[in-house]
Amino acid sequence: MTPPAQTKAKVERSGQLAILRFEGDVTSTSKDAILGTYERLTPEIKEILLDFSKVQYLNSSGIALVIQLLMEAGKAQQKVQTFGLTPHFQKVFTMLGLTKYTSLHPNELAAKAAFGG
Amino acid sequence: MRGILAGIEQAATTELRLPSRLGFEKVAMSTAATVAELMGFSADRIEDLKTAVAEACINAIEHGNRLDASQTVLVILSMAENTLEVKVVDRGFGAGKKPIQAPNIDRKMHGEEDLRGMGMFLIQSLVDEAEWVSDQRGGSYARLAIHLDREKGASDDTSGPN
Numbered sequence: 683m684t685p686p687a688q689t690k691a692k693v694e695r696s697g698q699l700a701i702l703r704f705e706g707d708v709t710s711t712s713k714d715a716i717l718g719t720y721e722r723l724t725p726e727i728k729e730i731l732l733d734f735s736k737v738q739y740l741n742s743s744g745i746a747l748v749i750q751l752l753m754e755a756g757k758a759q760q761k762v763q764t765f766g767l768t769p770h771f772q773k774v775f776t777m778l779g780l781t782k783y784t785s786l787h788p789n790e791l792a793a794k795a796a797f798g799g
Numbered sequence: 800m801r802g803i804l805a806g807i808e809q810a811a812t813t814e815l816r817l818p819s820r821l822g823f824e825k826v827a828m829s830t831a832a833t834v835a836e837l838m839g840f841s842a843d844r845i846e847d848l849k850t851a852v853a854e855a856c857i858n859a860i861e862h863g864n865r866l867d868a869s870q871t872v873l874v875i876l877s878m879a880e881n882t883l884e885v886k887v888v889d890r891g892f893g894a895g896k897k898p899i900q901a902p903n904i905d906r907k908m909h910g911e912e913d914l915r916g917m918g919m920f921l922i923q924s925l926v927d928e929a930e931w932v933s934d935q936r937g938g939s940y941a942r943l944a945i946h947l948d949r950e951k952g953a954s955d956d957t958s959g960p961n
Contacts, residue, residue, distance in 0.1 A: 770846035780902030
């Protein structure tokens with residue numbers, strides 16, 4: 683029996699920037715929320731913010747989906763910044779090497795500023 | 800003041816029996832966190848333990864018990880004065896004796912390495928002790944342990960020049 687998906691996602695767009703806001707748990711059941719949301723972005727999006735400030739729990743399967751998003755964004759030459767992770771999950775993201783492909787920021791303002799625009 | 804088990808010489812245990820359904824690892828996480836808090840572990844260590852316990856339970860649910868909800872994952876928390884040990888038991892044959900490799904993010908990003916398979920690395924990195932034990936007749940467990948005296952670090956370092 684497949685457990686119900688527990689991740690909510692919404693998108694805010696402004697010009698070439700899209701903010702993907704996630705809420706709930708990020709696990710193996712989050713494929714549509716993480717990848718589906720990304721895949722539904724329109725081609726003019728070149729800058730992506732990932733907002734985890736309302737995510738309470740991530741596991742390695744969920745983080746694998748984030749890595750897959752980063753892969754696809756890299757192929758599309760989109761830049762990705764991440765904010766809102768707890769200090770613990772910032773540590774986990776760093777341990778797993780994701781910080782080579784997305785920078786971690788304490789808040790949305792800092793993440794937006796990192797695009798340098 | 801030390802944690803609630805200060806002065807207790809014999810290990811006290813708490814056992815959980817979880818259905819092998821994804822999501823139930825959160826029950827083990829919460830229980831482990833509460834026990835660790837009662838023992839006096841810091842918030843940081845508790846977060847590390849929660850993630851490690853979650854990953855161990857997920858492995859047991861997915862791989863050991865093959866997502867068969869009728870099968871049980873047994874989680875045994877053993878508390879001694881200085882150590883919290885968590886055993887996660889399933890009916891599988893274990894992961895074998897392969898060394899645990901750190902995930903290579905570059906290889907993953909280039910499609911040269913499976914995106915998944917990071918759980919055991921996380922477990923090993925987040926707790927003080929981790930081992931995986933299997934029985935050829937079926938049944939295996941992951942044993943995780945964290946120690947209170949590893950919390951103290953430099954603050955209790957009384958070493959100095961002789």
